Amino acid sequence: MSPMHRTARRGLAIASTIVLLIATAACGDDGGSGSSRGNVPGVTDTEILVGTHMPLTGPAAAGYSKIAPATKAYFDYVNANGGVHGRKINYKIMDDGYNPANTQQVVRQLVLQDKVFAILNGLGTPTHTGVLDFLKTNRVPDLFVASGSRSWDQPEKYPGTFGFNPDYTVEGKILAQHVKTAMPGRKVCFLGQDDDFGRDSLAGVEKIFGADGVAVKQTYVTSNTNVAPQIGAFKAAGCQVVVLATVPGFTALSIGTAARLGFKPQWVVSNVGADHPTLSKQLGEAAPLLEGMIGGNYLPMQNDTANPWIQLFTRINKEHNGNAEFDGNTVYGMSVGYLFVQALLAAGKDLTREGLLEAVGKGGFQGPGLVPLRFSADDHSGYGGERLTRVSGGVQSYFGPAYETDEADGAVNEYTVTPVQPPANGVPTGN
Amino acid sequence: MSATSAATPPQERTTAAAGRPGDPHRRGSTLLRHLAVVVVAGLLLLGVSYVVEPFRNFQLATVAAYLCATAGLTVLTGLNGQLSLGHGALMATGAYTVAFCQNAFYDRGVTGGSLLLVSLAAAIVATVAVGAVVGVAAARLRGPYLAGVTLAVAVVVPALTVTFDGVFNGEQGLSVPVEPPPLALGAYFPYERWQLWIAGAATLLTLLLLANLVRSRYGRTFRAVRDDEVAARLAGIHVARTQVLAFVVSAATAGLGGALLAVLAQSVSPGAFGLTLSLFLLMAVVIGGLGRLAGAFWGAVLLVALPDLSHSVTEQLTLSAAAAQRLEGNLPLAIFGITLVVVMLVAPGGVQGLLSRLGRALLARLRAGRS
Numbered sequence: 001m002s003p004m005h006r007t008a009r010r011g012l013a014i015a016s017t018i019v020l021l022i023a024t025a026a027c028g029d030d031g032g033s034g035s036s037r038g039n040v041p042g043v044t045d046t047e048i049l050v051g052t053h054m055p056l057t058g059p060a061a062a063g064y065s066k067i068a069p070a071t072k073a074y075f076d077y078v079n080a081n082g083g084v085h086g087r088k089i090n091y092k093i094m095d096d097g098y099n100p101a102n103t104q105q106v107v108r109q110l111v112l113q114d115k116v117f118a119i120l121n122g123l124g125t126p127t128h129t130g131v132l133d134f135l136k137t138n139r140v141p142d143l144f145v146a147s148g149s150r151s152w153d154q155p156e157k158y159p160g161t162f163g164f165n166p167d168y169t170v171e172g173k174i175l176a177q178h179v180k181t182a183m184p185g186r187k188v189c190f191l192g193q194d195d196d197f198g199r200d201s202l203a204g205v206e207k208i209f210g211a212d213g214v215a216v217k218q219t220y221v222t223s224n225t226n227v228a229p230q231i232g233a234f235k236a237a238g239c240q241v242v243v244l245a246t247v248p249g250f251t252a253l254s255i256g257t258a259a260r261l262g263f264k265p266q267w268v269v270s271n272v273g274a275d276h277p278t279l280s281k282q283l284g285e286a287a288p289l290l291e292g293m294i295g296g297n298y299l300p301m302q303n304d305t306a307n308p309w310i311q312l313f314t315r316i317n318k319e320h321n322g323n324a325e326f327d328g329n330t331v332y333g334m335s336v337g338y339l340f341v342q343a344l345l346a347a348g349k350d351l352t353r354e355g356l357l358e359a360v361g362k363g364g365f366q367g368p369g370l371v372p373l374r375f376s377a378d379d380h381s382g383y384g385g386e387r388l389t390r391v392s393g394g395v396q397s398y399f400g401p402a403y404e405t406d407e408a409d410g411a412v413n414e415y416t417v418t419p420v421q422p423p424a425n426g427v428p429t430g431n
Numbered sequence: 432m433s434a435t436s437a438a439t440p441p442q443e444r445t446t447a448a449a450g451r452p453g454d455p456h457r458r459g460s461t462l463l464r465h466l467a468v469v470v471v472a473g474l475l476l477l478g479v480s481y482v483v484e485p486f487r488n489f490q491l492a493t494v495a496a497y498l499c500a501t502a503g504l505t506v507l508t509g510l511n512g513q514l515s516l517g518h519g520a521l522m523a524t525g526a527y528t529v530a531f532c533q534n535a536f537y538d539r540g541v542t543g544g545s546l547l548l549v550s551l552a553a554a555i556v557a558t559v560a561v562g563a564v565v566g567v568a569a570a571r572l573r574g575p576y577l578a579g580v581t582l583a584v585a586v587v588v589p590a591l592t593v594t595f596d597g598v599f600n601g602e603q604g605l606s607v608p609v610e611p612p613p614l615a616l617g618a619y620f621p622y623e624r625w626q627l628w629i630a631g632a633a634t635l636l637t638l639l640l641l642a643n644l645v646r647s648r649y650g651r652t653f654r655a656v657r658d659d660e661v662a663a664r665l666a667g668i669h670v671a672r673t674q675v676l677a678f679v680v681s682a683a684t685a686g687l688g689g690a691l692l693a694v695l696a697q698s699v700s701p702g703a704f705g706l707t708l709s710l711f712l713l714m715a716v717v718i719g720g721l722g723r724l725a726g727a728f729w730g731a732v733l734l735v736a737l738p739d740l741s742h743s744v745t746e747q748l749t750l751s752a753a754a755a756q757r758l759e760g761n762l763p764l765a766i767f768g769i770t771l772v773v774v775m776l777v778a779p780g781g782v783q784g785l786l787s788r789l790g791r792a793l794l795a796r797l798r799a800g801r802s
Binding site: 057094099100101102104105108109112113125126129130133134137194195196219221222223224 | 484485486487489589593596600601602603604606611622623696697698700701702703704705738739742761
């Protein structure tokens with residue numbers, strides 16, 4: 001037999017084997033998908049699998065890496081108390097390093113491979129923006145995104161996505177309103193992250209001051225840790241107030257760089273970059289530079305030991321989080337966990353993805369927040385306002401009333417309703 | 432380039448035999464053989480796409496996209512002797528071109544499955560243009576200077592996307608709208624299977640063309656220039672032109688690879704195409720087996736499997752949360768580095784060199800046993 005002949009016959013054999021293989025596989029596939037219909041991904045009688053993407057490493061890891069462990073600790077606490085409708089919550093945390101390219105990978109792994117029931121509290125504006133479409137096409141509930149971008153609030157386009165943080169535009173308006181009334185006539189400047197985070201925040205500030213009211217506007221990118229040019233521009237322009245829409249690492253970097261350049265403006269910082277313990281740790285010996293910094297927040301202050309929510313979260317942190325250093329990120333993570341358990345309870349015993357989204361869309365959740373959550377059928381943004389904080393004598397505390405406003409031209413109003421008390425055993429009860 | 436010389440001798444023998452001039456029968460069978468391999472691989476891929484889970488489909492599609500780039504790089508570095516540390520940037524060029532094209536079509540309301548082909552072609556054209564410019568510069572440079580220039584490209588291109596954020600949308604990047612699979616395949620056709628089909632088809636076509644190129648007159652001039660430029664010039668080969676050609680070919684495949692990655696992720700951001708990608712590509716090619724297309728395949732598999740592997744390793748270990756986080760972020764780098772060192776020490780021909788050595792040893796033993 002000639003070698004050519006042999007090769008041809010061998011090739012034919014291989015090809016026919018493959019064709020047979022495909023045929024059987026195709027048949028098997030059809031049968032398989034038929035029987036699995038009706039099952040809810042990630043939900044069994046005893047467990048709910050939920051996933052998240054978090055910057056455990058990389059430029060935004062400072063502070064933020066503590067959020068997901070805190071949420072997990074709260075779930076462990078709930079699980080130890082019998083779970084939700086008899087199901088235990090299993091929270092799978094994936095590191096994306098605050099790199100949008102990694103987020104694409106890890107969220108696909110969570111949805112396609114691990115078959116999570118929902119994505120909870122995925123962190124970051126640039127990172128999470130990239131997976132909105134993917135989560136929508138796979139009909140995965142995308143709850144309580146850890147960011148205040150206005151992209152989450154598009155019920156028509158992304159019916160399965162709900163935010164958690166106050167809109168950055170809402171926040172920008174509240175911060176700017178305070179600057180306008182408490183420090184009239186000062187020269188106001190703005191440093192924002194070069195994505196929707198910074199842009200939305202600037203939009204809010206400009207709603208109060210007008211487009212010409214902000215003297216110098218600068219941006220930064222997380223891949224470049226030199227902010228001296230931006231801070232230098234502020235100094236050269238004689239800025240007296242600088243509004244920061246920055247992640248904690250870059251808040252610390254900006255304040256540190258300014259001190260090196262001998263520039264001491266009034267800092268007014270977004271809630272996502274204003275947690276005092278995180279910033280103190282970043283600045284180390286230079287922590288006193290934070291004195292006088294004004295920030296926003298909407299959850300109980302971590303050092304307010306008289307607050308029953310803080311007492312509850314401190315206890316859970318001790319029992320289920322290895323007594324990790326307790327800061328604003330811990331409070332945030334546990335508040336997310338509390339809200340998710342509320343949503344699960346509201347969705348009822350027959351847990352489905354549609355049922356969960358419907359329950360969240362009905363709104364009406366009362367929790368640790370100082371301002372109301374805005375969830376409704378046509379509003380998917382999270383908390384609707386903020387209260388201001390100030391660092392004084394090395395202690396961050398609230399001052400003045402809480403405010404709420406919209407992301408359009410509505411006025412900034414005081415919000416006076418007192419927050420609810422936590423339930424006695426720390427686990428929300430179903431209605 | 433000790434790795435190159437160590438890796439090549441067995442290859443030289445086969446190619447010399449396959450491409451001997453004046454042997455029409457042999458030459459004809461080269462194309463046929465490549466075609467047959469591609470058809471079999473395509474059928475195999477088709478079968479696999481039905482058997483495995485959607486996430487594996489997505490991973491395989493990612494392997495295919497990386498394979499486009501590593502195959503081109505292995506031709507450039509392994510066969511033409513030009514070192515490029517900038518292929519990640521060339522992939523970014525292709526990726527952003529696809530993003531621009533798809534967004535332009537989408538904004539104008541133009542839809543249709545074949546538009547993706549137009550966008551992919553545009554990505555190749557754009558990368559060829561960039562590759563030609565870099566290639567002309569590269570043809571004048573040798574050794575560390577060449578590495579330096581390509582390294583600069585790798586650093587500059589992602590930085591450009593951040594500097595001109597009005598066009599590239601900074602680190603957040605652009606979304607890449609891609610049509611769902613055609614309805615003819617059924618309403619519930621898994622999207623990831625469709626992605627694997629697209630990426631697999633493009634990559635197999637690329638591999639076919641590259642394999643033929645390598646076995647052709649051009650492939651021989653590539654190798655001649657790599658082995659001895661003076662001798663090549665004496666033999667009538669235009670050295671600079673050959674080097675530019677090799678660079679352009681390799682850039683085109685990198686551009687296609689990047690474009691496929693963008694289509695798979697439905698988004699493009701500079702974080703995906705940083706300096707580490709360029710270095711990883713080169714390491715993957717060396718570990719796989721420099722100068723061999725099959726080696727490029729192992730390299731691409733490694734690029735996709737490694738982050739996954741390190742994640743499961745850190746999951747297995749019971750570490751404190753902080754230590755686990757730090758480990759997981761850096762483990763892929765460490766594993767990659769250690770693997771590179773081990774492979775260079777134990778098997779300078781890379782994974783593919785090792786495999787073919789094993790295969791030959793096995794064959795020899797079988798023959799010995801039979802006689």
